[in-house]
Amino acid sequence: MRIRLPASAVRAVATLPAAAFRRLAPAAVVLTLLTPLYGCRAELVPPGAPTPWASPPGGYWRWQWQLRGPVDTGVDADVFLLDPVRVTSTETAALRRQGRRLACQVPVGSYAGSDPDATRFPAAVRGAATRRSGGHWLDVRRWDVLRPVLADRFRLCRGKGFGAVAFADADGYAHRPGFPFGFDDQLVFNRRAADLARSLGLSPGLVDDVAQVVALAPDFDFAVNQECVRLRQCAKLLPFVDAGKPVFHVEFTGATGVFCVTSVGYGFSSIRKNRTLDAWRRPCPPP
Structure with missing residues (x-):
C-alpha cells in the first residue's frame, strides 16, 4: 500500500x-x-468491552445458556451465557471470532465449597445453604468483605473476553440466608455490584429476583429469567422491555408451541432448556 x-x-x-x-x-x-x-484492518472490540444491547439483529436476540459440558460454539445464537470458570479462553475466542456476545454467570450473593475463591470468604459472612449444590448464602451487608472477591470474579470474566455479567443468587433476602438482611439491604448490594461491574467494563444483568425488577431495572442492562410462564410472573419483567432492554427467558417444561405464545408476546427472547443447562436448546421462533 x-x-x-x-x-x-x-x-x-x-x-x-x-x-x-x-x-x-x-x-x-x-x-x-x-x-x-x-x-x-477492521477494528476489534477488546476483551472486557461492555456488550451493546441497543440493536438486536433482526429485532430479536437469539441466545444460549450453557453451564455444563464443552461449549458448543456452533449453536446459532447471538448471545451466550456461560460459566466463566468452566469455559476456556479458546472457546470464548472462537465465539468472539464469530461475533457472538458473551455474558458470564457469576453468583454474587453466594459461594460454593467448590469455588476457586471459596476460602476468601470469612466465617462471619457465610450463611445458610442455597439451592445450589454445596452453596451458601453470603451476608450482603458486608460490602467491605465481598467487594474485592466480586471484583476478581468480574475480572476473570473480562480476562476471558466477556462483555457482560449476569448476577445469580442476587435475591438472598427472599429466602432464609441465615442473616437478618431484608429487601432494602439487597437493593443496596445489587446496585453496588452493578456499579462495580460497570467500573470494570462489564454490562450488568439481573438473574430472576423478580420482586425487585421495578426498582432495579434502571440499574441493569438486561434480565435473565427462569420459568416466568410456569410461575405466572412474566408481566413483572416488563420494566426491562419498556426500557428497551432484553429479557432472556427460559422454560424447563412445556412445549415451545405453548409457552412461546406468551413469552414472545411479552417481547422476551425465549428458549426451552434442560435443567442441567447443557448444550441442548430449543428456541422460540422470532416474532
Whole structure:
C-alpha cells in the first residue's frame, strides 16, 4: 500500500531547515508504516468491552445458556451465557471470532465449597445453604468483605473476553440466608455490584429476583429469567422491555408451541432448556 503526499506538503518539507527535517523524519517513517496497518484492518472490540444491547439483529436476540459440558460454539445464537470458570479462553475466542456476545454467570450473593475463591470468604459472612449444590448464602451487608472477591470474579470474566455479567443468587433476602438482611439491604448490594461491574467494563444483568425488577431495572442492562410462564410472573419483567432492554427467558417444561405464545408476546427472547443447562436448546421462533 503506497501513500502519496500532496504537492503542497512535499514543497513544505523541502523548505524545512536541515535540523528540523532530521527531527521530523523518524515520525514520518513511523506514520508511513502504521497507516497501512490501521487502514487495512477492521477494528476489534477488546476483551472486557461492555456488550451493546441497543440493536438486536433482526429485532430479536437469539441466545444460549450453557453451564455444563464443552461449549458448543456452533449453536446459532447471538448471545451466550456461560460459566466463566468452566469455559476456556479458546472457546470464548472462537465465539468472539464469530461475533457472538458473551455474558458470564457469576453468583454474587453466594459461594460454593467448590469455588476457586471459596476460602476468601470469612466465617462471619457465610450463611445458610442455597439451592445450589454445596452453596451458601453470603451476608450482603458486608460490602467491605465481598467487594474485592466480586471484583476478581468480574475480572476473570473480562480476562476471558466477556462483555457482560449476569448476577445469580442476587435475591438472598427472599429466602432464609441465615442473616437478618431484608429487601432494602439487597437493593443496596445489587446496585453496588452493578456499579462495580460497570467500573470494570462489564454490562450488568439481573438473574430472576423478580420482586425487585421495578426498582432495579434502571440499574441493569438486561434480565435473565427462569420459568416466568410456569410461575405466572412474566408481566413483572416488563420494566426491562419498556426500557428497551432484553429479557432472556427460559422454560424447563412445556412445549415451545405453548409457552412461546406468551413469552414472545411479552417481547422476551425465549428458549426451552434442560435443567442441567447443557448444550441442548430449543428456541422460540422470532416474532
